[in-house]
Amino acid sequence: MIKIGLIIDKYHLEKKVNEFLRYLKTIADVSIYLEESHLLDLSELNFNEDIFFVKGKGELLLNLVKLIENETSIPVINSSKAIWLCFDRFLSSVLLKKAGIEVPDFSINPIGIQPPFKDYIIKNVIDQKNYALKPKIRKVNGHLQVSDERALNEAIKGKEKYQFFYYQKFIKSKWEFKVYSIGEDFYFYKQIPVLINPDKMKSRIEINPIPELRDKVIQIKRLLDLKITSVDFLKSKDNVYYVSDVNSTPNFNYIKNGPKIVGDYLIEQAKK
Amino acid sequence: MNIGILSKRTTNFTAKIRSYYEQKGYNVKIYTNMNLSINDSLIENDFFILKSKKLQLLYAGYFLEANNIPVIPNTKISFKCKHRIEASFLIKSLGFNSPQIFLGKFEAIKQELDKSFFPLISKPIMGSGSRGVKLINSFRDFKKDNNNIFYLEKLIVGIHYIAYFINDNICICEKKPLVDEHASVILIKTPSDIRDIVLKWKKKYNLLFGHLDIVRETTTNKLYIVDVGSFPEFSNWKCKEDPVSRIGDIIIKRYEMIINKQIIKSKK
Structure with a gap:
């Protein structure tokens, strides 16, 4: 059976991955590395997992991922680079702007x-x-x-x-567009921007794929080294899609069969 | 030529190098966290010197490099020297020793860490020198804030050295353990094993200057690198050469080299 290491914090473990874990345990051996109770010893390298999945972005999790990347060939989704660039708004904006992807000034x-x-x-x-x-x-x-x-x-x-x-x-936009991507798959939604309606799920609707956004997400994933992500866009009055947020730990419960899709993707990506 | 200096202060080495460049007829502007805005208005200098590694200054470095403005030393290596875990990877990748490192919240440390590992040294993950460094002899010495992630290093008992280098000129002093860069030190004749480490470090990461804090462990005689710096104050430089003029000159040479490379690349 494939061994999956779940690198996670207490918040995500308690609130975001119940269904995912239930499914994962039917298809893999799961070990959990919990930020709140894990003591990271940088000389300790006894990992026997085939793949790691990261749900969280805290300092200890990030450094554990760096250690795995530095010392082993076990795949980690998402990478430390991806996690870092997603939570650092400034650095991701610099990188995306340099690559010609529209971000707000x-x-x-x-x-x-x-x-x-x-x-x-x-x-x-x-x-x-x-x-x-x-x-x-x-x-x-x-x-x-x-x-x-x-x-x-x-x-x-x-x-x-x-x-x-x-x-x-500030980019004035009637809708906020949200694109989830898991591997090669894409899922498109729109919702009223949270500044107008904080209850984002109330107005969220699934929409037909928008090729322009799909192309941008492919480029963003390559630039930020992401395998699984959600990207938010705002559409200006002159019809330009601006990237407003890139997430390395998207809540895939909002996608139909999201936990299964992610679980199956991890198995597919596991070290052979 | 217009030179920007990204520095946490306007005094000390920053003031000296500014004065050196101004005497040569260059325009110099110092940017600290008080006057540094990072947007297109920053692109007004030919190149920047990254003297300090506070977050805002590192951001400026990344921003400038993304806009093809040279930053010396470069931002990536400056960041990695400042981030103790990244620095430990740099040290390990050369096959050198660094102290055993632990990272965790207090409850995890209390549950998982064997008492035999004490004494340990607690340090900020992002930092260099002695700022925020504390000796930990037992669990009682921790500030019990369970939101905090503690970075801990095994204490290496031995002789402590500070090894500065400017190009191939190495200046090594013996110093007291756990004191800052400015505490009094004694100049020593360069030991060949430390010289080898410094030269390999400099070459591998293409550094013009910097420093390594090294400890020779008493029981094993092994050398451990316990701290690295991409731009020290050189306040304890005890060798003949003047660090300010030497560093000022080699930075200009590195700038010219980067520009020449950019010109060749643009012609291709």
């Missing part, structure tokens, strides 16, 4: 220095923890200025080791 500024655009959203630059967007929305001289409470707390209240804001130009 962005700027990092010390607190008190305004960005070079008037309508913006202040986001947490490192989106590594498991908590949801808490937006504060205001209009200043006709310009929309949104700030995520998490970003303000991290920079102003010294919760993280930086004192700057990451600004992203």
Whole structure:
């Protein structure tokens, strides 16, 4: 039987993978590496798994993945590079922009220095923890200025080791488009942007594939080294799709048969 | 020529190299976390020197390199030297010794770590030098914050050295354990085994200058690399050459080399 190592944090284990684990245990031997209780010894290299799957993005998980990649040939989905670039909004934006993929304009500024655009959203630059967007929305001289409470707390209240804001130009869009990709498969949805309706699932509907978005997701996966992902897009009034978020640990429960699709994909990708 | 310096402060080595370049007629602007905005407005210099590795400065480095502006030392190696686990991979890939490393939350450490591993040294994962470094003799010495991930290294007992290098010029001093780069040190004659390590390190990662903290373990006589740096302050450089002018010159040479490569690449 194929051996699958699940690298996960408590939040995802308790809330996001019940059905997935039930299915996985019928097709594979599963070992669990839990961030909260695992002591990582960098000299300890007794892995006997055929593949690892990562559900989480915390510091210990990320370094465990780096160790596996550095010291073994066991495949890991997603890679440490993919996880890192997905939770670091600034670095992924730099990389995607360089490759010609449209991302909203962005700027990092010390607190008190305004960005070079008037309508913006202040986001947490490192989106590594498991908590949801808490937006504060205001209009200043006709310009929309949104700030995520998490970003303000991290920079102003010294919760993280930086004192700057990451600004992203605000893209007005009627819909937020969401594309899931598991291996070679793609699933397309749209929903009302969360700033307008925080209950994203209430308005989410499945839509026909959009070839332009599919091509962009293929390119993003290659650039960020992703095998499984979800990518969010906003469509501007001049019909340009901007990437607003790339996720290395998408919630595949929202896809019909998602847990089975992911489980079968992992078996297929396991070390021969 | 316009030179930007990404630095956490405007004093010390940064001030000296600025003054050296200004005497040569170059325009120099220092960017700290107080005045550094990272967007297209930053692309106003011919190249940048990445003196410090605070997150904002590293971001600037990545941004500039993505826009084909040279950054010296390059951002990737600067980041890896600053990230202790990445640095341990760099050390291991050369076959050198580094201390045994553990990573975990307090409860996991308490449950899983054998007491025989004490004493350990707790360090920030992102860091260099002695900032945030603490000796841990028992479980009682931990700050019991279970949100925190602790990075721990096995303490290597032995003689501590700081090995600076600028090009092939190596300057090695003996120092007290667990003190910062600026504490008093004693210049020693370069041991050949340490010289070999430094030269291999420099060559493998294409470094112009930097430093290694090395410990010779008392019981085994083995050398362990316990810290690495891509741009030290050189405050304990005890050798003849002036580090500021030497580093200033080799940075300009590296910049010219990068530009020549870019020109050749664009012609192809």
